[in-house]
């Protein structure tokens with residue numbers, strides 16, 4: 001067996017000094033297809049489970065329970081605490097069971113409904129590939145991949161705002177869209193997320209841009225989406241040219257209020273290109289697959 005210089009840190013983690021400097025990561029954006037669903041489901045659950053704006057990892061089964069939603073970290077902490085106290089870790093303080101806020105079957109069906117089997121659905125996913133540089137020099141990149149994770153997604157679908165109003169229960173949506181954009185046809189930017197360990201480095205911007213390009217190429221004129229007024233992402237979206245179209249009460253989300261933002265896609269694209277002129281050459285390419 002090859003000997004390895006492994007160092008154990010105080011935290012208990014191990015670092016392999018013989019290999020750590022010889023890995024690099026590569027990002028790849030691919031068009032979302034049926035082959036991605038199994039990997040996308042846990043990524044989706046992680047994204048909405050780990051951030052303050054949503055905290056949608058577990059929920060109490062009892063309707064109207066004040067404890068409501070739990071993030072991944074809250075859930076893990078209380079699991080340990082309750083076990084130590086000899087209490088059932090999967091129960092809420094009210095005594096009811098904690099269940100997945102977005103269980104895997106629901107998420108999988110959601111992706112199928114909105115993208116895979118939707119006639120006007122389209123999306124992109126971002127992979128982070130870990131490559132062994134030594135092997136890469138010898139055998140080429142494709143043979144040197146030693147890790148592959150789906151770290152982000154952006155998808156949506158073309159629809160009529162009157163139908164969307166009913167489907168998503170957004171009162172007043174259709175007229176608000178018509179007043180702002182002179183028509184009901186929209187591209188609904190349904191989901192956009194990046195796992196927290198990869199946030200803040202441009203992955204989300206890249207995915208947002210790729211989805212926008214794909215929507216423009218498919219002939220869509222207006223992009224709209226629903227969001228939470230406290231979501232940090234709103235500042236970037238407003239900067240890219242989206243404006244508030246509607247604000248309404250939605251008791252099932254944290255904070256109880258939702259917003260709909262919208263913009264004309266070609267104008268947004270122009271603003272986006274001006275703001276991100278330098279980065280655009282290095283990102284914004286959709287690969288046909290993991291082709292390297």
Ligand SMILES: CC(C)(COP(=O)(O)OP(=O)(O)OC[C@H]1O[C@@H](n2cnc3c(N)ncnc32)[C@H](O)[C@@H]1OP(=O)(O)O)[C@@H](O)C(=O)NCCC(=O)NCCS
Nearest residue numbers: 051192193194198199200201202203204205231232233236
């Ligand atoms: C929104 C999100 C997809 C952006 O992905 P990202 O890879 O972090 O994006 P970028 O690094 O390209 O930064 C783009 C914007 O994302 C937001 N962002 C960046 N880091 C973030 C973080 N750690 N947490 C939340 N939002 C963040 C900021 O608004 C940023 O714009 P800014 O530079 O003006 O602050 C990602 O942060 C996320 O998944 N957040 C949780 C889910 C969510 O809010 N989805 C969108 C609402 S529907």
Ligand SMILES: [Zn+2]
Nearest residue numbers: 060065092094
């Ligand atoms: Zn409860």
